[in-house]
Amino acid sequence: MKQSGATPWWKALRIRPEILDASGSIADVQMSLYHAVYGSGDQRPQYADASYYGEITHPTGALTDLLARIAIRLGGGSDYTKVPALLRLDQGMGGGKSHACIGAYHLAAAPLNLAKTDVGKAVLRQAESILSRPLPKNLDNPHVVVLPCDNMTPGATVVENDGPTKSLYERFLWRLFTGDYSRYSAYREHFSNVSKISEAIGSLNRPVLIIVDEIMNYFGNGLDGVNDEALTAQDQAFMRALLDAVTKTPHTAMLAVMISSDKDSISLSPEGQRRRLDLERLLERNGKPVGAHENDDFAAILRRRIFTQPPAKEVVDATVREFKEAMDNGPWKNKVYEGLHAPWTVNFAEEVSRTYPFHPQLMHMAENEWANRTGFQKVRSTIKVFAATVYALQQRGKANSWAPLLIGPGDLPLSNTQVRESIIGSGLISDTKTQNNYRSLAQNDIVGVRDSSGTARLLDVNRGTDGGALWHHSNPRAAERAATAIFLTSIVSGRSQGRRGATDAEVKAATAVPDPAYMFADADAVLKDLTDPDTGLVSIEVTPGQKGQQTRYFLSTEQTLLMLQRAMRDTITDAERDTVIAEFAEQLTDTGPFDRKLFVRASVDRLSARDVLASAGIDDARVSRLVVLDPAQFTLRNGADRVTREAVQAAVGLGADKLPARWASSAVFAVANTQQRHAARRLATAYLAAERVLGVQETQDDADMKAKAIAERNDAKRNLETTIKRAFQHILFLAQPDDDATRGVDEVTFDDKTETALHGAIVWKAIVEKGKAFDQGTFSAKALLHNLRENDYGRPLDELRDAFWNTPRLPLLHGGQSDLRQALFDAVQTGLLRVVDSEGEEVAVTGVSEINLSSQRLRLGKRMAPKTDDETQPGPADSNAEPGPVPGTDRPGVPGSPGKPENGPLAPQEKQIAFSVTQSMLNNTGNAEDLSQLFRQLYDIIDRGDVSFLQASFQMVVNAQSADGLAERIRELGSPVHVRDL
Known part of the structure; x- marks a missing residue:
């Protein structure tokens, strides 16, 4: 880059403090004569001070000439007749009329202060050039009468400004005599008498400047609103007389502001229009139209003002x-x-x-x-x-x-x-x-x-x-x-x-x-x-x-709808796109059997994935959680998932950088696929663009375009929802298949397009198949015993309860604590278990509600051994009694029965068998025969009713025709099955 040799303007110039304080805004750019004259406190602007006004005002030729003429009329002595008495500003809005009126006010009200500024000096120089002699800097101490018609209501006065007055003439007198009631009363009746008005002005024995701002605000619709014909007639008569009087009164000047009809867009009633024409005629006859600025003054005005x-x-x-x-x-x-x-x-x-x-x-x-x-x-x-x-x-x-x-x-x-x-x-x-x-x-x-x-x-x-x-x-x-x-x-x-x-x-x-x-x-x-x-x-x-x-x-x-949509797409930032994906994913998540859903947002502060999970509140006690990870920061597959996997491992308490996680076993993480995220991002941009098109004014103003925009927004929303559901095709969870296995993070991927990790019921079915959870209604007393270990007996019930949420080898319960309570109760009722107190004494349980899972006093006890023959021999009174059932069985306790040996220790009623099989079946007839025999034996045991609880999962590669029939039979059993083409 070429190094510039010029000092940049933002270093060479100083912006005015008031503009800096307002962050570039100029609050008083639309100046108000009323506030400059009558404002107080917060309503008194800075330009009400003559020195500040002079500081921000560039002495343009037109403004200087205008104020010089007024100065001569006021302080020119016998030469006052060299300039006209009545001057009219007729520019449109924003042309500098109020600025000129305030300058005229300061010229007469504070001539010595204004004379020290550039604009004041220019005015005095211009007056001197006209008269060929200097004016007195105090302009012979003029008096100023200001009638701000844009801040006056006909018939309704402001007491502090207008005293007891009502009509415009009365307000003029009150201001002329500065509230002197006796002098005001002496002239009050002469509203249409030119001579009396001139006499009243001359009675001050000092120059007088009259400023009438925005005349038509009062004489237009203002007088229509008062609905007082007498007042209207009186005010009109006074204004006619005043315009004549100022031309006849020495050392009197009048500055009137009335936008010319060709520049004024105000809508008037027929009567208001008639009054406008009347005033236009009088002003043209008695006054001289002047300007405040020319177009080529813009640059100087701007520089001075800014x-x-x-x-x-x-x-x-x-x-x-x-x-x-x-x-x-x-x-x-x-x-x-x-x-x-x-x-x-x-x-x-x-x-x-x-x-x-x-x-x-x-x-x-x-x-x-x-x-x-x-x-x-x-x-x-x-x-x-x-x-x-x-x-x-x-x-x-x-x-x-x-x-x-x-x-x-x-x-x-x-x-x-x-x-x-x-x-x-x-x-x-x-x-x-x-x-x-x-x-x-x-x-x-x-x-x-x-x-x-x-x-x-x-x-x-x-x-x-x-x-x-x-x-x-x-x-x-x-x-x-x-x-x-x-x-x-x-x-x-x-x-x-x-x-x-x-x-x-x-x-x-x-x-x-x-x-x-x-x-x-x-x-x-x-x-x-x-x-x-x-x-x-x-x-x-x-x-x-x-x-x-x-x-x-x-x-x-x-613009066409297509143009708007394309324009809007260019406005979508990556952050906005990812935010809407996160919002939709959170809304689309269905908890299902899980107790709680938790959506973990990506970090906007560039925190690591591990730190995001650390602060997400994932580790929640005794609730199963479906934890949905924001795709903006967490995805799997496509060779870019190491960070996500390491963060999840840390969140469940694994790895070198692990986090404290007591309840990690009961959290299942739903994670999006990296490639599918790309598609979701594209559709999110399209959806946001369609949404924004609906908000622009041109769409709202065009009924056909709006209808099309709504339809396209709805289509974009449906497509986005479908794609986000499909994107979440992975789940991760903490697993430990058995006591001797190492804890690790297991994974399930949903290959079926109809399945999504955002649907809690689908996720639950998947972890049931993985042995990570029980399906609805399958956690029975037998299932409970199947999952108990020797060290579980004697544990307080609250510890046993917590184990189902913090121990990876124990599956999650579909019904949570209610399932566990019911299974315990059923086990107690059938004699499979006992509930004992801390001393080992059995506690009677007569209802499910009596299983207090929060208790540390109540503990889990094994079932009692049946009594010996001597202890159970019936006495004389009950010699005819039949033997009762053995606890935990439906068989009567007769000698020699399998459930009750005549001598020796109690024989076990059931045994748990756990096994896994991994075999290659290709060209191996020996393996096929052995496995066939194994499954036939398993069939016989099930057929005889000797199996009281079964939990198993199979994964096999099967001939395509056989696979279809097998899958159909599995579905008939009510179990989910996944079939994938190879």
């Missing part, structure tokens, strides 16, 4: 040299600057000196195009736009981000809300619908509010990421600048010769920087990127040049 001091000449000269180097040579000169046909290109140095820190191209646009637009509020709107712009760009410069040496038409940062809204609300765009359209276009097609989205902005960002452009660091916003320049010309319809948009030369000039690395060909490439039909601006219309005319570029708001 900055505390003008720039140093050497800074401006150095900046000019930077730009002139490219402007005077090669294609930039021949194909760009000469093609602009603008006067500022000829007198560039002089124009930069006038407009600095704004580029003459931007100021030329403001002065010659914006200012002539009906509805544009000239000075007011321009100040708001430019103040917000310099603040935003200064912040970039101070943060060592790129900012232009001169602020051109491409440098108004549309990502800044104040800048964007100041432009849109300036009056350049006439109707609300078009304003909304261009607001949406600016955010989507150019640059988003976070400065990280928008088609043009992303073109620049991607160019910087690719590192392909040598000039990127000196012009990192080239595409955004070009698009912004087109935007500014597009909102001003009917430019030169009625053409729309910007010329090729205008757009390229807006991208220029004083760096020889950025050549004309680069500017051409930037424009080609912007107009690319696939990746460029969706709203751009290109009109090829014909018959010597240049190509023109225009941003159209007549």
